[in-house]
Amino acid sequence: MSFDASVTPDAVAELSARELRRSVMGRWGFxxxxxxxxxxxxxxxxLASEFVLGTQQLPPPHTVADEAWQVLRGGGFGSTLWASLSRVxxxxVLALAASILLGTVIAYSSWWRGLLGSLTRFFVSIPTVALAILALILFGVSGLGPMLTAALVATPYVMSSVAQGLTGVDRSLIVMSESFARTRAQIITSVLLPSSILAVIGGARQAFALAWRITLLTEVFASSDGVGFQIRRSFESYDVRGMLAWTALFIGLMFVFENLIFRQIERRAFGGAHASVANAEQRR
Known part of the structure; x- marks a missing residue:
């Protein structure tokens, strides 16, 4: 057996330091x-505000930022934001619950896979604006319409993600668990859930990203409060600064919410999933 004399502790340390510098430079570059x-x-x-559209049609960023600050200082900002956030x-939650149930059915039944696949293509082809107007017709001006519309639009996409995660579970782990006389509940909690948790979390993140967009749009047509209603009221009074300020504040809050909550959950889940896989490999 030959021994590579170039593989020394100093060489390994130098390689590790080089990789660390490359990783740090990559993060700073990003x-x-x-x-x-x-x-x-x-x-x-x-440039577009000054030379293309004009400040009346497209207010510059500093005026929108000033308007957003005035909105933040206003008394009704908290209640307006909570109305939209609760619907999101x-x-x-409704989209994720329905997606877990339907995704499980799709993963383990070819008949349901064909039926729900046809229904999914049908619902995906419906314009979102049409669903928002339909929510106004069915539920009137209320908070129920935006929430149900968001769940209806998000469910087909999240359902596909969850179904793919469930079908990708290593079948050998299930067979091995059954050979050791594990119950169905133990297999679900020890094999299926840890193996598909990343798909479920990814589906939840996708549901949240779709829900806040659809909720905002539906509130424009079918709500008497919330951020979408404020955008519509600003539009009716031709207050472009108010429209942009409310939109920027809501989008900024959703990005913060997604990064601080879903990204942290995703990181912890990745660590837990890797630990589960390592334990399963050790049992083999």
Whole structure:
């Protein structure tokens, strides 16, 4: 057996330091790219406001930021935001619950897979604006319409993600569990859920991303409160600054909510999933 004399502790340490520097430079490069992208976006906004559309049609960023600050200082910001956020969370939870149930059925039944596949293609082809107007007709001006519309639009996409995660579970782990006389409940909690948790979390993140967009759109037509209603009221009074300010505040909050909650849950789930796989491999 030959021994490579170049593989020394010093060489390994140098390689590790080089990889660490490369990783740090990659992170800083990504951050720099994000900063440059935002600066370019703001610059194009200023140019379009000043030379293309005019400040009346497209207010510059600093005036929108000032309007957003005035909205934040206003007394009704909290109640307006909570009205929209509660509908987003409700639609996300409904979509995720329905997706887990339907995704499980799709993963283990070919007949249901064909039926739900046809229904999914039908619902995906319906324009979102038509669903928002239909919610107004069915539920009137209420908070129920935006929440149910968000759940209805998000469910087909999340259902597909959950079904793919369930069908990708390693069958050998299930067979091995059955050979050791594990009950169905033990197989579900020890094999299926840990193996498909990443797909479920990914589906939840996708449901949240779709729910807040659909909720905002539906509130424009079928709500008497919430951020979408404020955008419609600003539009009716031709207050472009108010429209952009409410939109920017809501989008910013949703991004913060998604990064602080879903990203952290996803990181913990990745660690737990890797630990489950390692334990399963050790049992073999």
């Amino acid at each position: 951050r720099l790219g994000v900063a440059v992208g935002w600066l370019a976006f703001v610059g194009v906004w200023y 969370i409700g639609g996300c």
